[in-house]
Each structure stands twice: as C-alpha cells, then as structure tokens.
Amino acid sequence: MTHLHPDRLFPASEPAQTIARQLYAEVQGLPLISPHGHTDPAWFANNARFSDPASLFLTPDHYVLRMLRSRGLSYDDLGVPRKDGGPVASGRDAWRLFAANYHLFAGTPSKTWVDHSLMAAFGIEEELSAQTADAIYDRIDAALATPDLLPRAILDSAKVEVIATTEFALDTLLHHQKMKADGYLGRVRTTYRPDDVTDPSRPAIAENLQKFGELAGEDITRWAGLINAHRNRRDYFRQHGAVATDHGVPTANTADLPLVEKQALLDRVLAGSHTAEDAELFRAQMLTEMALLAVEDGMVMQIHAGSRRNTDPLLLAERGTDLGADIPGTTDYVNGLRALLARCGNEPNLRVIMFVLDETTYARELAPMAGYWPSLMIGPPWWFHDSPQGIRRYLDQVVETAGFYNLAGFNDDTRALLSIPARHDVWRREVCGFLGRWVGENRLSRSSATDIAKHLSYQAAKDAYRIK
Amino acid sequence: MTHLHPDRLFPASEPAQTIARQLYAEVQGLPLISPHGHTDPAWFANNARFSDPASLFLTPDHYVLRMLRSRGLSYDDLGVPRKDGGPVASGRDAWRLFAANYHLFAGTPSKTWVDHSLMAAFGIEEELSAQTADAIYDRIDAALATPDLLPRAILDSAKVEVIATTEFALDTLLHHQKMKADGYLGRVRTTYRPDDVTDPSRPAIAENLQKFGELAGEDITRWAGLINAHRNRRDYFRQHGAVATDHGVPTANTADLPLVEKQALLDRVLAGSHTAEDAELFRAQMLTEMALLAVEDGMVMQIHAGSRRNTDPLLLAERGTDLGADIPGTTDYVNGLRALLARCGNEPNLRVIMFVLDETTYARELAPMAGYWPSLMIGPPWWFHDSPQGIRRYLDQVVETAGFYNLAGFNDDTRALLSIPARHDVWRREVCGFLGRWVGENRLSRSSATDIAKHLSYQAAKDAYRIK
Amino acid sequence: MTHLHPDRLFPASEPAQTIARQLYAEVQGLPLISPHGHTDPAWFANNARFSDPASLFLTPDHYVLRMLRSRGLSYDDLGVPRKDGGPVASGRDAWRLFAANYHLFAGTPSKTWVDHSLMAAFGIEEELSAQTADAIYDRIDAALATPDLLPRAILDSAKVEVIATTEFALDTLLHHQKMKADGYLGRVRTTYRPDDVTDPSRPAIAENLQKFGELAGEDITRWAGLINAHRNRRDYFRQHGAVATDHGVPTANTADLPLVEKQALLDRVLAGSHTAEDAELFRAQMLTEMALLAVEDGMVMQIHAGSRRNTDPLLLAERGTDLGADIPGTTDYVNGLRALLARCGNEPNLRVIMFVLDETTYARELAPMAGYWPSLMIGPPWWFHDSPQGIRRYLDQVVETAGFYNLAGFNDDTRALLSIPARHDVWRREVCGFLGRWVGENRLSRSSATDIAKHLSYQAAKDAYRIK
Structure with a gap:
C-alpha cells in the first residue's frame, strides 16, 4: 500500500x-x-471513551471539512453543527460522504494523517472509499469502546x-x-x-x-x-x-x-x-x-x-x-x-x-x-x-x-x-x-x-x- | 538533439x-x-495563410522581443513597427538578428517553445543560429504556403x-x-x-x-x-x-x-x-x-x-x-x-x-x-x-x-x-x-x-x- | 572528511x-x-602580515559572531571591541569559545567558508572543536608570519x-x-x-x-x-x-x-x-x-x-x-x-x-x-x-x-x-x-x-x- x-x-x-x-x-x-x-x-x-468515528476524525478537523466544502459539499451534509440548532447529517452519513470523496485528498497532508491514524490506532490498511466506508466506520466504532483507545x-x-x-x-x-x-x-x-x-x-x-x-x-x-x-x-x-x-x-x-x-x-x-x-x-x-x-x-x-x-x-x-x-x-x-x-x-x-x-x-x-x-x-x-x-x-x-x-x-x-x-x-x-x-x-x-x-x-x- | x-x-x-x-x-x-x-x-x-516567418515567430512574441532588447538589440532592428511609421528592419533581417542571438535563450521557455514549434510544424531539427538562419527562414516560408499550415x-x-x-x-x-x-x-x-x-x-x-x-x-x-x-x-x-x-x-x-x-x-x-x-x-x-x-x-x-x-x-x-x-x-x-x-x-x-x-x-x-x-x-x-x-x-x-x-x-x-x-x-x-x-x-x-x-x-x- | x-x-x-x-x-x-x-x-x-587568527577569522566576521551571539554567547567573551573601551576577551580565549561551539555552524555557509579557508590557506583538515582549538590557533598564527600569507x-x-x-x-x-x-x-x-x-x-x-x-x-x-x-x-x-x-x-x-x-x-x-x-x-x-x-x-x-x-x-x-x-x-x-x-x-x-x-x-x-x-x-x-x-x-x-x-x-x-x-x-x-x-x-x-x-x-x- x-x-x-x-x-x-x-x-x-x-x-x-x-x-x-x-x-x-x-x-x-x-x-x-x-x-x-x-x-x-x-x-x-x-x-x-470517544463517542464515534465522525466526531473523532471529521467534525473537528477543519483541514478535512474545508477541502470537502471547497468541492461543493455542504457543511450540513458533513454534520457540522449549526448555531440555529437546525438538522445536520448523522455521523455515519457524514462519514460516508467523506469516504466517497476521499480521492480529493490525494497529495494532501490530511490524507497522510488519516491513513496513518487508521493504521496506527486501528490496524486499518484499506483505503477509505465509498466501498469501504461502512466497514471502516464499524471497525473504528468498535475499537473506541476498548481500553486501548481511551x-x-x-x-x-x-x-x-x-x-x-x-x-x-x-x-x-x-x-x-x-x-x-x-x-x-x-x-x-x-x-x-x-x-x-x-x-x-x-x-x-x-x-x-x-x-x-x-x-x-x-x-x-x-x-x-x-x-x-x-x-x-x-x-x-x-x-x-x-x-x-x-x-x-x-x-x-x-x-x-x-x-x-x-x-x-x-x-x-x-x-x-x-x-x-x-x-x-x-x-x-x-x-x-x-x-x-x-x-x-x-x-x-x-x-x-x-x-x-x-x-x-x-x-x-x-x-x-x-x-x-x-x-x-x-x-x-x-x-x-x-x-x-x-x-x-x-x-x-x-x-x-x-x-x-x-x-x-x-x-x-x-x-x-x-x-x-x-x-x-x-x-x-x-x-x-x-x-x-x-x-x-x-x-x-x-x-x-x-x-x-x-x-x-x-x-x-x-x-x-x-x-x-x-x-x-x-x-x-x-x-x-x-x-x-x-x-x-x-x-x-x-x-x-x-x-x-x-x-x-x-x-x-x-x-x-x-x-x- | x-x-x-x-x-x-x-x-x-x-x-x-x-x-x-x-x-x-x-x-x-x-x-x-x-x-x-x-x-x-x-x-x-x-x-x-500566415504571411512570413518573422511575423509568425518574432514580431508578435513579446517574450522573444524583450529578451533580445534586454541585451541591447533595438526594436527597429527587430522589425517592431513604430507608431510614427518610421522604417524598421525587414522580416528576413530581423530573423537573422534573432537567429544570431539565439544562444541568449538558453534555459528559457521561449527556446523550448520555438524549438518545439520548428520541429512539430516544420520538421526542423537544426538549432537556430546565424549559420542556419536563412535556410530555416526559407523552409518555414515555403511551408506556410501549404494547406497543412493554414x-x-x-x-x-x-x-x-x-x-x-x-x-x-x-x-x-x-x-x-x-x-x-x-x-x-x-x-x-x-x-x-x-x-x-x-x-x-x-x-x-x-x-x-x-x-x-x-x-x-x-x-x-x-x-x-x-x-x-x-x-x-x-x-x-x-x-x-x-x-x-x-x-x-x-x-x-x-x-x-x-x-x-x-x-x-x-x-x-x-x-x-x-x-x-x-x-x-x-x-x-x-x-x-x-x-x-x-x-x-x-x-x-x-x-x-x-x-x-x-x-x-x-x-x-x-x-x-x-x-x-x-x-x-x-x-x-x-x-x-x-x-x-x-x-x-x-x-x-x-x-x-x-x-x-x-x-x-x-x-x-x-x-x-x-x-x-x-x-x-x-x-x-x-x-x-x-x-x-x-x-x-x-x-x-x-x-x-x-x-x-x-x-x-x-x-x-x-x-x-x-x-x-x-x-x-x-x-x-x-x-x-x-x-x-x-x-x-x-x-x-x-x-x-x-x-x-x-x-x-x-x-x-x-x-x-x-x-x- | x-x-x-x-x-x-x-x-x-x-x-x-x-x-x-x-x-x-x-x-x-x-x-x-x-x-x-x-x-x-x-x-x-x-x-x-595579519596580526592573529581571531582578528582574521572571528572578530570581523559578522556571520560568525551573530550565530554565536544567537545561542547566548556574549560579544565580550568573543572579543568584540566595546565603544567604552571596556575589557573583552583575548584573541585566544575568543577563539577557544568559537571552536567549542563550532557545531552550531553545521549546515551554514560560514562553516563551508571557514573549513575551506583553513584547508586552502593553512593546509588544516581537522575539524575545529574544543579539542583542536589551540593546535589550530597556533598553526594559523605561525603561518601568518610567513611570506605566503601576506x-x-x-x-x-x-x-x-x-x-x-x-x-x-x-x-x-x-x-x-x-x-x-x-x-x-x-x-x-x-x-x-x-x-x-x-x-x-x-x-x-x-x-x-x-x-x-x-x-x-x-x-x-x-x-x-x-x-x-x-x-x-x-x-x-x-x-x-x-x-x-x-x-x-x-x-x-x-x-x-x-x-x-x-x-x-x-x-x-x-x-x-x-x-x-x-x-x-x-x-x-x-x-x-x-x-x-x-x-x-x-x-x-x-x-x-x-x-x-x-x-x-x-x-x-x-x-x-x-x-x-x-x-x-x-x-x-x-x-x-x-x-x-x-x-x-x-x-x-x-x-x-x-x-x-x-x-x-x-x-x-x-x-x-x-x-x-x-x-x-x-x-x-x-x-x-x-x-x-x-x-x-x-x-x-x-x-x-x-x-x-x-x-x-x-x-x-x-x-x-x-x-x-x-x-x-x-x-x-x-x-x-x-x-x-x-x-x-x-x-x-x-x-x-x-x-x-x-x-x-x-x-x-x-x-x-x-x-x-
């Protein structure tokens, strides 16, 4: 890889x-x-314990959010909270959108950091993509419940x-x-x-x-x-x-x-x-x-x-x-x-x-x-x-x-x-x-x-x- | 080459x-x-059809003109038209001056573009120089009369x-x-x-x-x-x-x-x-x-x-x-x-x-x-x-x-x-x-x-x- | 070397x-x-003839002085004259300080220039350091008395x-x-x-x-x-x-x-x-x-x-x-x-x-x-x-x-x-x-x-x- x-x-x-x-x-x-x-x-x-994959990897990372936004994805769909409390996407839906657009990060440090984190903390070596989105989400979610990820x-x-x-x-x-x-x-x-x-x-x-x-x-x-x-x-x-x-x-x-x-x-x-x-x-x-x-x-x-x-x-x-x-x-x-x-x-x-x-x-x-x-x-x-x-x-x-x-x-x-x-x-x-x-x-x-x-x-x- | x-x-x-x-x-x-x-x-x-080699390659290309001017060549001698209609060099004379000073373009994109154009459009692989100036001029001039260069x-x-x-x-x-x-x-x-x-x-x-x-x-x-x-x-x-x-x-x-x-x-x-x-x-x-x-x-x-x-x-x-x-x-x-x-x-x-x-x-x-x-x-x-x-x-x-x-x-x-x-x-x-x-x-x-x-x-x- | x-x-x-x-x-x-x-x-x-090694290599070279100063060494200890005529270090003491801190110059042009000068003018190939400071000083000092270094x-x-x-x-x-x-x-x-x-x-x-x-x-x-x-x-x-x-x-x-x-x-x-x-x-x-x-x-x-x-x-x-x-x-x-x-x-x-x-x-x-x-x-x-x-x-x-x-x-x-x-x-x-x-x-x-x-x-x- x-x-x-x-x-x-x-x-x-x-x-x-x-x-x-x-x-x-x-x-x-x-x-x-x-x-x-x-x-x-x-x-x-x-x-x-950390709550879920999206709030760990996606919502707080303005490097990742901004890139997705720059290609036309909305912050609502990426689950970024609104001041007016209006509805935004769920963690899993936002994660899927992130994963489906992961090619946008080719050549960016964000990709390096995410890839490294997935491997080092979760042992995940597959590339994030529309195909792997759910499996990776579930694997992270499960791991977050273990003492190793406190x-x-x-x-x-x-x-x-x-x-x-x-x-x-x-x-x-x-x-x-x-x-x-x-x-x-x-x-x-x-x-x-x-x-x-x-x-x-x-x-x-x-x-x-x-x-x-x-x-x-x-x-x-x-x-x-x-x-x-x-x-x-x-x-x-x-x-x-x-x-x-x-x-x-x-x-x-x-x-x-x-x-x-x-x-x-x-x-x-x-x-x-x-x-x-x-x-x-x-x-x-x-x-x-x-x-x-x-x-x-x-x-x-x-x-x-x-x-x-x-x-x-x-x-x-x-x-x-x-x-x-x-x-x-x-x-x-x-x-x-x-x-x-x-x-x-x-x-x-x-x-x-x-x-x-x-x-x-x-x-x-x-x-x-x-x-x-x-x-x-x-x-x-x-x-x-x-x-x-x-x-x-x-x-x-x-x-x-x-x-x-x-x-x-x-x-x-x-x-x-x-x-x-x-x-x-x-x-x-x-x-x-x-x-x-x-x-x-x-x-x-x-x-x-x-x-x-x-x-x-x-x-x-x-x-x-x-x-x- | x-x-x-x-x-x-x-x-x-x-x-x-x-x-x-x-x-x-x-x-x-x-x-x-x-x-x-x-x-x-x-x-x-x-x-x-394009009229002649100098008006195709030299006179309209401010990248080329400026470099020659920077080394002391005059725009009159390079055939650049004057507002007062005063005399400037002919296309062939200007071309010769360009060719004789072509070494000034070593390392510049202008040389890359000219060399590429001479090769791709005219099949010319010799380096432009005082020695090759007239032959290349004539070869371009002849080609411009053909349908391939409309x-x-x-x-x-x-x-x-x-x-x-x-x-x-x-x-x-x-x-x-x-x-x-x-x-x-x-x-x-x-x-x-x-x-x-x-x-x-x-x-x-x-x-x-x-x-x-x-x-x-x-x-x-x-x-x-x-x-x-x-x-x-x-x-x-x-x-x-x-x-x-x-x-x-x-x-x-x-x-x-x-x-x-x-x-x-x-x-x-x-x-x-x-x-x-x-x-x-x-x-x-x-x-x-x-x-x-x-x-x-x-x-x-x-x-x-x-x-x-x-x-x-x-x-x-x-x-x-x-x-x-x-x-x-x-x-x-x-x-x-x-x-x-x-x-x-x-x-x-x-x-x-x-x-x-x-x-x-x-x-x-x-x-x-x-x-x-x-x-x-x-x-x-x-x-x-x-x-x-x-x-x-x-x-x-x-x-x-x-x-x-x-x-x-x-x-x-x-x-x-x-x-x-x-x-x-x-x-x-x-x-x-x-x-x-x-x-x-x-x-x-x-x-x-x-x-x-x-x-x-x-x-x-x-x-x-x-x-x- | x-x-x-x-x-x-x-x-x-x-x-x-x-x-x-x-x-x-x-x-x-x-x-x-x-x-x-x-x-x-x-x-x-x-x-x-040049007077001594420090006044040749150190005191007039603001590139060298500034680097030593930036790491906390004082210009008094480096022998840089004061306007008030107050005491500053001797040439040999200043030289020793310079030599002992020579690792600070790793990767700088100053090191390149000093190393080259020591070799070309004095045949010195040892690296300047606390250990070699005195020997190099003496060797330069002796050479400065010869006609070759006028x-x-x-x-x-x-x-x-x-x-x-x-x-x-x-x-x-x-x-x-x-x-x-x-x-x-x-x-x-x-x-x-x-x-x-x-x-x-x-x-x-x-x-x-x-x-x-x-x-x-x-x-x-x-x-x-x-x-x-x-x-x-x-x-x-x-x-x-x-x-x-x-x-x-x-x-x-x-x-x-x-x-x-x-x-x-x-x-x-x-x-x-x-x-x-x-x-x-x-x-x-x-x-x-x-x-x-x-x-x-x-x-x-x-x-x-x-x-x-x-x-x-x-x-x-x-x-x-x-x-x-x-x-x-x-x-x-x-x-x-x-x-x-x-x-x-x-x-x-x-x-x-x-x-x-x-x-x-x-x-x-x-x-x-x-x-x-x-x-x-x-x-x-x-x-x-x-x-x-x-x-x-x-x-x-x-x-x-x-x-x-x-x-x-x-x-x-x-x-x-x-x-x-x-x-x-x-x-x-x-x-x-x-x-x-x-x-x-x-x-x-x-x-x-x-x-x-x-x-x-x-x-x-x-x-x-x-x-x-």
Whole structure:
C-alpha cells in the first residue's frame, strides 16, 4: 500500500534514500514532545471513551471539512453543527460522504494523517472509499469502546511524553486541577493564551477584562492593575503545568508606549470607544508587556502571527469559528518586533518562538533575526505548512542562516488527538530526508546529521520550551 | 538533439524518470483544451495563410522581443513597427538578428517553445543560429504556403478540441459571427473581457462607456443601466461561444458599495473627474458586479491580477502596448477578494478562477482560499511562470493545501498559435514529472497519479470552464 | 572528511553528479574576478602580515559572531571591541569559545567558508572543536608570519585577477594612491560609495556634505554644485581604478523631481530640518542623479537595496555597526525604479546591477525587469543568500525569465580575505550543479552548459562591470 510504504516521503534516489532511512531508524522510536496544541484537556482529565468515528476524525478537523466544502459539499451534509440548532447529517452519513470523496485528498497532508491514524490506532490498511466506508466506520466504532483507545492509553501507545493544551486567560483550568490532584499534571500541561483579554477586536473584550480583574483580584481599569492581573494568572497557569504563553495575533506588531498613552488606550478599550487602530495598538503593546512578564517569570512566549480570521461572514454567523475560513496574509516580523526587541530583546531570560504563515519571511526575516537575537527562536512550520513540502521549504530557507540549533523542534498544533503521532512522523521523515540529501551532497557529516536528526525529533522541543 | 530529447524535462534520476515517462505516455496524445488565450479570431474565421516567418515567430512574441532588447538589440532592428511609421528592419533581417542571438535563450521557455514549434510544424531539427538562419527562414516560408499550415489545419494537427479567444466588450465579434455562420463556432469561442469599459485609467473610458451604452441599448449613465448593458453584452458573447469572462486588473481588490456611492463614482468617471483612487474603486466594484452577473448567467470569471503595465513610457509612446514592459508586482488576494466573497462567495453558480504573477500568494493565499471556498479555483501558472520551474514552484506550493481538484488545468494564454502544443506539452511533462517524483517517494499511488495526470492534462480545463 | 569532499555540493544522484563534476573541472581553475567587496585597501597597499587568527577569522566576521551571539554567547567573551573601551576577551580565549561551539555552524555557509579557508590557506583538515582549538590557533598564527600569507601573496595564490574595495565619497583614497604609485592599481580598484553624502538619515549628513563640497571645490548648497561635486569625486575615484559605484539603500525607491523641489529638499537637509520622508526622497532623487552621471561617465551602478540596519539599538550604542543586527525587509523594485528608468532606462551607456535581500522579487520583479531593460542586470545572491540553497533559489527563479546572460556573475562581497576563494568555489560548484541537473533533464545541451559555466564563473563579472 503506497500510503503506508515504510520508505514514504524519503528521497526517491540513492544515496539520499538509504541515509534517510538509517537516520529515521534512530529517531522513529523517540518519545513525542508536544509543546503546543489544541487537544481537549477534558479527554485526559476524564479519560472517557470517544463517542464515534465522525466526531473523532471529521467534525473537528477543519483541514478535512474545508477541502470537502471547497468541492461543493455542504457543511450540513458533513454534520457540522449549526448555531440555529437546525438538522445536520448523522455521523455515519457524514462519514460516508467523506469516504466517497476521499480521492480529493490525494497529495494532501490530511490524507497522510488519516491513513496513518487508521493504521496506527486501528490496524486499518484499506483505503477509505465509498466501498469501504461502512466497514471502516464499524471497525473504528468498535475499537473506541476498548481500553486501548481511551485518551490516556492513546498517549501511552503514541509515546507522548509531554503534551500541552491551550487555555484562554479566563479559563479556570478545572481539568488541569483534576489532573494535578490525580498526579497526571506534568505529562499534560496548560498554556496561557490571553487573546480573550488582549484583543480588543473581540466583541466581549470589556466584559472579559472585567471578569479577568475579578478572577485575579486586581483593578484592571489601571494599567498597572491589568499587568498585575496577567502576572497573577500566569502564575496560576504555571501552577497547572504551563511553561509557555501563546499569542494568536493578526500581525507581529509590537509597541512600547509611555504609561499615559497606555492608560488612555485602556480607557478607550474599556469604554468600547476604541478604533481598529486602537485595537492593533493595544495588541501590539500587550505583546511587549507579555515579553516583560516573560523576562520576570521565564515563561516561553509563542507568537502565532498572520492569520486573517473568519473571512467568510456567512459561515461565522451560521456555525462559528475555526471551520476553515481563516486565511494567511503577509506578515512583517522585522518591523513588527522592533519595539519589543529594543525594549528587552537582549534579556537573558526572554525566549520568543516565532511562528508564521507567510513563508516569504523564513529566509528574509525569521532566520536572520533568530540568527542574531539570543531571545528568538523559529517555530516549526505552522498550519497549512506542516506538510512534507512545507517542511522542505522551511528547512531550505531557515537552516543556512539560523543554523539547526535556533529551531524549536516540532509542534503538532492539532485538535485531532490521533493525528499527533502521524504529524510527528512526517516531521521526522522530512528531517531525515533533508539531512539525507545534504549528507548525500557531502555537505554535512553522517555524525552531525545523526545528532541533528535526534535533536530536532525530540530534545529541541524540550529545550526550546524549557521543559524539565 | 538535446532540445528535442524524448525525455526532456522529466526527472533525471530513477525511479521518478520511468514513472514520469509512463504517465506521459498516457496523456501525450490527449486533445488540447485551450480555454484562455489571445490568438486572432480572424485566423480561424478566414483560414488564410500566415504571411512570413518573422511575423509568425518574432514580431508578435513579446517574450522573444524583450529578451533580445534586454541585451541591447533595438526594436527597429527587430522589425517592431513604430507608431510614427518610421522604417524598421525587414522580416528576413530581423530573423537573422534573432537567429544570431539565439544562444541568449538558453534555459528559457521561449527556446523550448520555438524549438518545439520548428520541429512539430516544420520538421526542423537544426538549432537556430546565424549559420542556419536563412535556410530555416526559407523552409518555414515555403511551408506556410501549404494547406497543412493554414490556421484550421494547425488546430487539427495539434488536436485542439476547443480554443477561446479574448475580445473586449466593445468588440462586435465579426469573426465569431462568421464562424457561427459556417458552423466552426464552438471549437473556437470568444471570451468577454470588459476592461475597456471597467478600467477608468484608460484615457478613452468615457467615450468607451458611451459606445457601450449604444451597443447595448442601455442608459449607462445610471448604475442599473450600466449593469444591464453588461448583462446584454455577456449574453451576446455567450451566443458566440463564450463560457467565461476575463478581467485584467492591476490588483485583486473588490468592493461592495451602496448604490448611491456607486452612482456618484460612475458620475465622476463619466465626467472625467475621477482620481486614481476612484479608478481603483471603480475596478473593484465592477469585479463584484461581474461576480453577481456570473451568479445569474453561469459564466466563469477569470481574474488576472497583478501586472504593472507599460512601465516604459518611451516604448509606449514609440510603439504601443504588449511589447515586454509589463512587470509583475505584489498582489493581495486575501484582502482583495474579501468584499466579493462576502457578497456572493457561497453562491453555487459562482466560479472564479484566480491567476497571479506574485508566486508568494500560491501557498499563502490562493491554495487556502481555493481549499475553502466552493466558488474559487486556482488558475495555472501565468505569463512568466508557465515555464518548467514555474510549474514546479506552483505545484509544490498549491497542491498540499488545495489538492489537485481545485486546479483549473492548463491555459496556454498565448498570441503565438504554433506555441500552443509546445506549451501544453511542457505542462503535461511537468505534471508527469511532479507526479513521478511523488510516486517515487511513495506518497501517491500509481493509479491516483494516472487519474490526476489525465485530469490535469485535459478534463480539468473542461470542467473548470464548464465546457460541454 | 565530509567538509572537504571533492564532490561537495554537487547533486547526489546521477547523471547530474557526473555532469556537474565535469563542468566544474573546466571552471575550477579560472582566475577570480571580485568586482564588489569590503576588504581593507590598507592590506594591499602595505602588504603587512595579519596580526592573529581571531582578528582574521572571528572578530570581523559578522556571520560568525551573530550565530554565536544567537545561542547566548556574549560579544565580550568573543572579543568584540566595546565603544567604552571596556575589557573583552583575548584573541585566544575568543577563539577557544568559537571552536567549542563550532557545531552550531553545521549546515551554514560560514562553516563551508571557514573549513575551506583553513584547508586552502593553512593546509588544516581537522575539524575545529574544543579539542583542536589551540593546535589550530597556533598553526594559523605561525603561518601568518610567513611570506605566503601576506595580503598580496594571498591574492596570488587565490588567482584573484581583479579585486574592488569600497570607499565612501569622503575617502581620500590614500591606500589606492600608494598602489597607483607602485603599479598595483588595476588589480586592486576602489568603488565609489556615496552613502555618506546621499543618506540624510546619517547624523553627520550636513557636516559630511560641507566636507564633500570642500573636497570637490564645489558649492554644494546649490543643487548643480552638489551634482558637480559628485561628478568630480567620481572622476577622482575612476583615476584610482573605480569602474563602479555602489549604493546601500533601505529601499529601491527613486525620484525625478523638478529643480525647485530638489533645491528645497537640499536646503532642508543642510539645515537639519528634514523629516524621515525627506530623507527617503533625497536618497531616491540621488539614485536618479547617480544614474544620470553614470550615463555621462559609464561607471556601473550597483544598488544594494533592502537592509534594515542596526535593529538592535543596544548593540549600536555599545559596539557600533556591522555586527549582525541588520535584517532584510521587503523590497519593491518595480515601483521603486520607475522614476529612474523613465528618465534614463533606455540610455545605452547606463548599467544598473540590482541586488536584493528579498528573494520574492527574483521571479516577480528582477528577472522580468532585467529581461526587458537593456540597462538592468541582476546581481548575484547577496549577504544571507550567497549560500548553496540561496544560489539554487536564485538560479531557479531568475534564469527562465532573464536568461543566463542578464546575470552579473558572482560577487563575494566580503570583509574576510581568506573566504574569497571559498565563496567563489561555492558559486562555481552550485552553477555546475544547477547546469548538471538541467543537462540531466535534457533541457540544455552539454556545450551550452559548458559555455554558461565558464561565463558565470569568470567573464560575466568582467563584462558586467566593464573591466578591461
């Protein structure tokens, strides 16, 4: 079966193929570090069985849904819930539609991840199709009832050593509290993502800020109180395993305003009188504030910049966010981070991991910046780009200027639990393929390549995220 | 002969080369669909002989002319007509100059197309050079007098099943009328390109709009009348075979203004008092209007965005447009199409094919957009980029996110009739090479690759353009 | 040893590898043309011995320093001088730190250049490491005392036929005067780089302009006098071997203002009342003025556009410029050069070589522009991009549209004398590898490839820079 060939993704020609295969043999079995992602902490806290195949593979996977939608299939027929509670297809009907259109995924990472998951978790090697849809559905459904497919068992069999979830600043971390109580915290960790209280373009921003102040016991109407509230919440998140913060921002812009301007900006945001420019400036200033707090507390700061969210207003109104209508745009990291870096870029305790959806910044901005600033590292290819070709373009463009050791290893960044080992496997294969090509061109020694393959497969992520 | 090697452009190494060769054997002989281009409809209506080699190969080919000019050869010496009617070189003298400098084209697609055309249409396998210039000229000249090289015979021998020309909104389609009368319409089709009445940066815009209203019998001074005029002309073009419209725009910007603002904008354009911003806004609004009409009538909408036209004012004054001084610029599709898509992006009848000269948008914008919106498809690489490396960069960057089935197949987009089979051949070879590499890396099955190779070589274009 | 493998950088697979190796055999021994760089003319004028290994390999090489800094090593410990004269590490201590961290350079061009230099100049084949640090240091130190490693001997053994240094407009060219006197001028040449008197963002601009007027004997307070002063200084530089000018600009913007506006702009600059917009406009106008003077005197104009200089204000205050904190940004050549080209782009005597740090312009702007304008050529990949992958991306993106003959060959552009042969060797290997792949794909003949390999290795640079 092509989609499960043991040499898949390796260079097709020798000597690179053999070198890649040998390198892969050394990293294939290493544990997985998953320092950034969006799995549901309730899974690991409660360890309850997953309900059914469609809600595991289809409904939460916007990569899969969007592709089907793009070829004319409706979200109703794919079982995507509506805000108005109107009827949508059942799990089995949606699954059949997915299976009957599975050829659309030829050449996409989605197919790689689904094929890998079906094989690794369920032992299924047949290709998904109209013919096999029901049999595969039944086989998955049956397996989900077994202890082997409970969430914690999945982490065990996938050798996930550490996995971070992502919670907003207002989250009370109930599931992480439970895991703290039963000793599972540490393997599962939270991440502090304060977008709900740093992004004034959210309709509920004033209300969120008020709740935030209450939760932290601080007067968030004063700038110092707002910062103190973050200080407190960051500490609370650290007590629940957090080693990092995460910031999903449309641009990488940062600012470093005088206090009087910051207070005035906050006043406008709280009053709801802020403009779009104010919102951008507030986000920009908050990134710098988060960096200053990171200098204090040592949390690693992730910046995920550049997505234009919710570009389809109809979809947003009908079914909500995260369903495929977020599209990347150009991003300017060099001018964007200027204020933050001028303020604290040389602080030894600061670490910022940069993620981007605009690949033109890899060689032009990210690699030169990470190759100079001790506080900056380059995150792995993100979202649309953690694919085989995406990883090749990334390594092609960052390594020569930033070296291998300014890279933060791999993130799977997924909501789809079963795809985690599949995604790490693609990364490891591509890293080994890349190194195999370079050893084959006599530009890197075999021993260096082995060190680097191991580093990028495992230790780089632990080091980058300061996971002890 | 290297330039005619049967394995040209295929991967140099195994196993990819053999796979590519086998895939190519399955698609090489398929008929050609040419849904977008700029051949002269008079050729097919009148089926008269071409005059001479230089006016066939050299004078109308801005790819060839520009390269020679860039190395210091003058357009006078290359026989390019002057507006002032001043003397320019004869066809044979220009041909000799072209031939003597043919080494400048090493590695360019122009050489591939010329070599292929000389071989396929004239059986000429010698390399063009100072030594062979006259002999090749004479041989072509003689062949042009034979029935085998009449325009319709060329379509036959190249297996062109359908070819679309492109006419402006004010065109009366005389040649297509003639072909309708003699039963040739359908094989040759027109395309509705209303730039002459939608782009206020054209000096004659007010005059053109007035003619447009007369032609359509509508009062174009009122917005509703203007739209009705388009509705009428689109219908007229459809009666002459059109399945698509085409829009050559500097940016992909769209707008969705209230009627009162649209009318005010039209008033300024008709009065000649519009600013450059008005012109951009008018073009932007007209794109949305064209989309709304496409929802009504089902014509496929092509957006060719991003060329900075006529960057050499001296050339424009001396000889006119389309002679090599149009240069690409950055293009923003994600923000550009926002208004249009918010208005009608989910309409089942809408189809927009996006073309771009800014390759950075492939992975960042076009693939994510086409991989979500049912109304969007990605056009093939355009202009400078329908070359072997250009096609590789395109497939590398679009397939993983958009899949193979959101691609619109191939366009040759040429004025050079004889280059049509050459251009399709390059596309087919590159598609097979790309698939051969992926099959070689065990990431795509042989049967999927065969399906995709056939689809992208033929059916994709028919489907994308709704050619029945 | 991998880093010195005779086939390093060549394609790993056949037939491309053998073809590349054969092409390389034809160009490996050609003399070096170094038409742009930053070596110190005092070296060649005085021909004195280099002081010690660290000041030869480490302290002046911002590529090496920046990488070490990015991994947390301090510039104090690396021996980088401080403006306050505070203590920094000795050469030997800094060298040990460099050696102990040499694994950080795996996969970077810096490693290639250092390894090559150690072998070619000192016969050292051991890998630099903590273990070998002292022995290698001592071996280099001893060799530096021998006649074989005097600056002129290094030029001889590296077969450097011509090398250009770069001096600012206010430089009196003392070293070049000395070489003129002793007959060495011509092999070493200066280059006119007037940034010190064309960039109003420099704090000393008014003072510099005053000195400039005095030096040239012109009244620089009047626009015509300012231009005359440039005319005079360009002539003076030509008398000291200059064939070219060089312009380091943040953007490629040009302007063509009426005299009255130019004079007003100059007045503001001299009065110190100019804004940031004025500064940009002054630089833009001066580029056009330099082009007009180039039409007069035939000097080749180099535009190095797109670096955001000194992005770390702390470093600038502490140690000065050129230490790794210059980061590339987006560049717009097509709109930028519009005014200059409209004014004199068709002048037969004009030659502008375009350099860029924004690789997205290669295919989108530089190749189409150089493939049209007789006055434009594309410079080689610059700064972060004159690496193996950087050269591959460059050739991939420029050749098909601009051909091979609109390229200006290679520049090493370095301060590091010993790296010159290493850098040219990487270029030659990559050119041969690129051509080997294309010959292997049957898209270029062996004889064309040989011509092109020789041209791009040697003659292209002489031709582009009009070196007789």
